[in-house]
Amino acid sequence: MKKQIDKSSHVMLEMIDGKRSVFFVGAGASVASGLPNFRQFSEHMLSNLLTTTNGSVSKTDISMFVSELRPEVLLQTLQEVFGDKIFDFYDWFDDAVPSTNHYVLARALKEGGLVLTTNVDILIETAYEDLYGDNDFQLLVRKEDFERFSTNDTTSKGTLMKFHGTVDVTKTGPARYDTVRFLLDQVGMGMSTGMHKVLTEVCKNYDMIYLGYSGCDNFSVQPVICHTATDRTTLWMWFEWREQMVLEHSSVIYEKELSEVGKQVSEGQSFSEIERGMETLSTCEILVERLKALRFRGKISEVMDDTALPEHKVVADAVSSTGPVPNWTKSICSIDRLRCAAKLYSKAMCLEEGIKCLEEANHLASFRNDKFVKAQISKELGNEYANESTADSYEKAHACYDTALGIFEAIGNYIKVMETKLDKVNVLRRTRHFDEAETLLKSIDIRVNDGEEIVDSFVDKILIRRELMEGLILGMGRQDKDSRNRALSIFEQAAQLAAKGGFVSLQAAILNASGLVKYQMAGNAVKILQGGARDLDAAFRLNIYIGDARACFQQLRNLGLIHVKLSRLTNDPKLLEQAIEEFKRGEKFLFRLSKNRIMGELLEIRFRLGESLVEAGRYVEAQPILARVREQRMKSKDWHNEARTLELLVKCAANDDEELIERVNQIKEIYEDALTNVMKQERFEKQPITTDNGRQILHTASTQVKFKDIDLSMELAKLSFKLFGN
DSSP: OGGGSOGGGHHHHTTSOGGGEEEEEOGGGGGGGTOOOHHHHHHHHHHHHHOOTTOSSOHHHHHHHHHHSOHHHHHHHHHHHHGGGGGGGGGGGGGOOOOHHHHHHHHHHHTTOEEEEOOOSOHHHHHHHHHHSSOOSEEEOSHHHHHHOOTTOOOOOOEEEETTOOOOTTSOGGGGGTTOOOSHHHHTTOOOHHHHHHHHHHHHHSEEEEESOOOOOTTTHHHHHHHOOOOSEEEEEEEOOOSSOEEEOOHHHHHHHHHHHHHHHHTTOOGGGSTTHHHHHHHHHHHTTOSEEEEEEEOHHHHHHHHSOGGGOOOOOOOOSSOOOOGGGGGOOHHHHHHHHHHHHHHTTOHHHHHHHHHHHHHHHTTSOOHHHHHHHHHHHHHHHHHHOSHHHHHHHHHHHHHHHHHHHHHTOHHHHHHHHHHHHHHHHHTTOHHHHHHHHHTOOOOOGGGOOOOOHHHHHHHHHHHHHHHHHHHHHOOSHHHHHHHHHHHHHHHHHHHHHTOHHHHHHHHHHHHHHHHHHHTTOHHHHHHHHHHHHHHHHHHHHHTOHHHHHHHHHHHHHHHHHHHHHHTOHHHHHHHHHHHHHHHHHHTTSOSSOOHHHHHHHHHHHHHHHHHTTOHHHHHHHHHHHHHHHHHTTOHHHHHHHHHHHHHHTTTOHHHHHHHHHHHHHHHHHTTTOHHHHHHHHHOHHHHHHHHHHHHHHHHHHTTTOHHHHHHHHHHHHHHHOO
8 A cells, every 4th residue: 555655654554553453344345346336226226116118207307316315215215115026126236246355355354354344245255265165254144143243252263244234145035135234224223232332342442444435324333433432543445536645644634524514414405416425424424533544545446456466356347237127027007106206206305296196196096996005095195295284285185194094994904094093193283283183193003903912113113103293292282391291201212212113214203303392391491492402403413314305404493493592591692693504504405395395484494594683683684584584474465474574674674764664564554454354363362372472563563663653653552452452
């Protein structure tokens, strides 16, 4: 390696202890064997699963799915529709042969070394067999293998540790992948106790050489490496096409790159828009935690060639560029292709396209005599309507759920009955029909045919979702302290179950709910608010990796609300500035939610941004933002939120008499109408918050205009008394 770098860097390489160093190997090490990268593999798979002679999903959209969705999310979505048959596409890898990298690693094993990998291919094992005959090294794959292993073992045998499992070439069909952890729910479980212990011990006691590893398995291996304190040396082999190779040893460089990518992502850019964005973020998270961290940037293959013995240098032929097409893909019905496409559009936040696919599938299902399929499509269509978050779409969602429930109950599919009831509870909860939601939630009985109790990992999701809904109803729908404390206790238990089961999306949702309830119950308690902020930040970080832009928006909005309140309580203007930035970043995430932006949420976060700018005294910035919000509120005839926005615009106009009086008169007009408008009066009665807000808005307007137009100020005070009393 010294040949490829400047002589001044040679001393840094001496930090690596050759006798106490191990390789950690990722997918990049197998690229030299001609294996397709994930993009090539995924686009090939999706092209055969989603498109028909009519071209139901475009190549552009297939490319978008691969760019926007994490591998674990993409594969799990496909598995939910097509089952384990999707693993047949992995036969593409069978013709790959070991490269120089694998022979170097095989030699390290023969010399008694440790090789750790997240790869599931058997190229290292094949290289070892080519060189030495039988595989006489230790192989750790299953959790019990790791539990039995000790890094203090004095045996001279090498050890190959495969943290994501391995392909079993002695079997056929899906059984070949029994130990492989591809899906989000699988990797989301994190590492078993034995795996965690072994990886931690290795990180603490050995110098680590990372080869072809991106660090992007953010739910299992990467967090353990990142959070294990060690004084051992880390050498990261970072491939780049460059003539002059560079060896870096500066935490400043890693911190700067980490900060730059983190800023881009938190401002709403997707990882697909940032060159090697997720890889940079994941690796630098590790490197900044190391006291002795080196990064070698350049043509890593040349380094491996220099390391290999002459007879071990190999130029591998590429495997087939087309990939296998399993026979069963030719008989996929249009309904399943459309259902799968809808799920992918939904994950990629393209709601309109997803709904179109399911509406077409629903039409096709009407010609089939398959009740289950009809019910399943109705349920999925209900979820997509619910995601649109409008009053009309919520009504459509309920209609779809009712249709699905009727069929599932008639055919006795109680699992689907429970799932659909939970979907309906969530919509009732979101529309603040808490009593109805609670009644329906209590009707969910965890059972199958003949009342048999279920103990199944699949049903764990239902149990956790039920706890999440119960906590939200108690925490958001009830005002008493006992209910909210009980909600937090439920969330804590549910979060532990979700983490244990690997349900990362559910874990993020629970953390978000916990943060919201803490915000609602905190009052002026700073510690509770800070705890809520920690929960929301943890949820945000999970959703960044999952790639859920809408959830990221929600967490940033809620973090902004908490930081506004904390800034008031602690008199810390920095927290208010932080809230303003969070609202701005949240708006950028919202812009990624398909062409049909969710106007209600967009207006809400712009209102919060304007409100924070007013509180910070930045009236010039706030005024145009709030003016646009008010215009949209007026168009949608949302008089209550129009009045709330006008209250802020009144504050912005404190130094402009003409605009101040105009805005105050607009408020006066809204509430004068309430004297005779029955619908407004009913809303005051049913929603006490509108009364409280109305009283405050009229008081603000009266106070602000008092020294400009005393008569107008008095009129507002009298109007408030007529509507709300003292």
